[in-house]
Amino acid sequence: MTKPTVLVFDVNETLLDIAALEPLFLRLFGDGAVLREWFAQLVVYAQAATLAGRYAPFGALGAGVLRMVGETHGVPVAEADVAELKDRTLGMPAHPDVLPALERLRGAGFRLVTLTNSAPDPDASPLERTGIARLVERQFSVDPVRRFKPAPEVYLQVSEALALPSDAFCLVAAHAWDTLGAQGLGWSGALVARPGNAALCVPGLPLPDVAAPDLSALADAMIRLWR
Template structure:
């Protein structure tokens, strides 16, 4: 069954949703003796990015990522060397695409959807991480929160996409593997589609928006989007 007002533009989160952040784990295994520390680092990075926005402050995501690595080094009594910082930057710039990304993006593009990205990461020179991962060709535009100097899930970040694409937020469907991202998108008037990659799930609590769609695989989620909101060609 399709909604009366279909979501014609699919907006993809990038880090972890499309690009595989587990390729950062060897750095954390070497530095801290445990690759699982990468999850602590990423969670703290998201926490402090959102803290900066709530406080009316802004520091680029990459700089926060480096600072978070150094902060965890301090709390764990581990010295973070310049080479460790360089390796983090190099690995973040070279994260590969998840195996389900290309089939899902191909399905949505072939069904007539317009595809864009919205990331907390700052924009950069070509080749971008998406281009290095072989995904750049699928997207009409790539948006960074740096334009509004606020991190997701601030409503201004989703409105940025709607305004630049000259549509209403209700025309957008945000695809992400982080529930905090789909919650923010839905609160801003967008649709939300959750890909439940490992370490991400729905939060069953009162007043927490449930994603419009959810699946454990991006190709399945893409098919759900097509079946619900396929646009006329």
């Protein structure tokens, strides 16, 4: 297997901790676990929009899905709740293991970039605020191609922009659907199995090339394997 030289990091949940949104769901629904329901539905409807040939920014989808989940739970969602969701999303912190792991990976000679479903915000950048931006050379979003991961066009924009073959890339994500999409184009896949996430073991579908329960252990494994 060719050793990848560029690590492409998913952002939401992989680098940034979505648990920061939980107080909103606890207040609205009396159960912080509804956060996971909302996030899973957000991913489903982002992918459904792509399959239907439609596009709306991830933040707008997130607001719409919050209202939809509120309706299914019989909980009214006000504009102030939607505004709080946006504020909390922009304020999500990096997981504690992120900055040390990125430092080690960059020091080991990997090139680091990010690739997110979220559209760029000209007024607020969570990656700048958390210190992640200084460790990556490029930040990619689905917004230019107007399709959500795991659509092939999303990953292809990265390989085209960096002018490298597919086997030069490894997608690092907390979600098996994301690594699966990248592996379908010949990329490697690395899974950081954050709480609530795991590898998908199905005959005929590729497992991640490397997996670990946190980014520190995943960085160690990638350095051993590819450096």
